[in-house]
Amino acid sequence: MKPYIKSIIASFLVILACLGFGRFSFGMVLPNLQESLLLSSSQVGFIGTANFIGYFIGIFFANFLYRKFSTHRLIFTTILLQAFSMFLMTLTNDYKLVSFFYSFSGFFSAISNIAIMAYISNVIPKNIRGKALGIIVSASGLAIVLSGQIVPFTQDIVKGVPWETAWMIFCLILVIVAFMSQPGIKKHAAHNISDITFKTKEFITTTSFWKIAFVYIVFGFTYSIYVTFFVSAVMQKYELSTHISGNFWTLLGFMSIFSGFLFGTLADKIGAYKTLIFVFALQTIAHGSLAFSLPSFSIWVSVILFGISVWSIPSLVTLLCSIEFHGSKTAKVFSLVTILFAVFQAFGPFVAGVVHDITKDYSDIFMITSLLALITVFISFIFSKDKISSNIIEK
DSSP, X not given: OGGGHHHHHHHHHHHIIIIIIIIITHHHHHHHXXXXXXXXXXXXXXXXXXXXXXXXXXXXXXXXXXXXXXXXXXXXXXXXXXHHHHHHHTTOOOHHHHHHHHHHHHHHHHHHXXXXXXXXXXXXXXXXXXXXXXXXXXXXXXXXXXXXXXXHHHHHHOSSXXXXXXHHHHHHHHHHHHHHTGGGSOTTOOOOOOOOOTTOHHHHTSHHHHHHHHHHHHHHHHHHHHHHHHHHHHHHHHOOOHHHHHHHHHHHHHHHTTHHHHHHHHHHHHOHHHHHHHXXXXXXXXXXXXXXXXXXXXXXXXXXXXHHHHTHHHHHHHHHHHHHBOTTHHHHHHHHHHHHHHHHHHHHHHHHHHHXXXXXXXXXXXXXXXXXXXXXXXXXXXXXXXXXXXXXOOO
């Protein structure tokens, strides 16, 4: 892994910026944003959904731009544009405009994310790719750790505009990462990536494709609800302060730093589908802990189990794509399943917000996400019994 350290570090920084601070830190600022703008849960859910819709649209541009421009320039530009769109969110009190600008943040994050994942798939050898992907996706966990401390800190110092101040700090971090990540991205890396098209029947008519897609769809819907509404849910249910919920958010992020590497390494030994059985079992308990009226210690159980397992799923899905579909086909399959993933993650926050406005409680929605994760445990077990064979041979 030593010759690839610079590339791994650069990729880690890119994910830290475009997904970590650009998306997952939103859950930490959401309670204060909702209070400041006097929004309903449906409205803040719509803001989260707008980001995911932007991400969904960005997927369709990612492959074209990746092939047209060098990786380092594309990532540098998209991260700066994402930072600018996030900054514009702080200049308005209209939630529709906030949603509009946040959708552009999602759009640019999709391009950065897919570009860096395609880059890594071409640069890192297959025998260590599981570990490398595990390290890279753990960057989102570090961002959650930092946001869990930055938001309460800014709330104490800047009473008038706490969420805006924290959000501008995140924008600044994106700008810094745009520059810092450049030296580690090879300027002449191979660009083996295919165009996205749903007309490619060789993929979407195979069982293997839908096995991978199902896992990613469930993850997209359930995790988007958890990371968007966790802080709001525990603050409402247990009457916690921003500081205490921020500490739980930090613990979640800290645990998630290890998830990708831990389960990526396990997958290299026992297989991806068998690993997913354990991962979704932990996800089931994590979501279920918030669905019932349990003592406050259940928050510890939830954040630890969710964190230790969550970021392993994208890396395991990427690994499955590379195993089931060879060579340059990997990026195309990953893009296709990511489209389905993006659709369901876009619906998640809005659906959760609507359910909360109706029931005035988050328990029902976390019961639904827990049941979906449990179903995926059994589905992954069934899939683990099937012999993996490459459906599409490199031509």
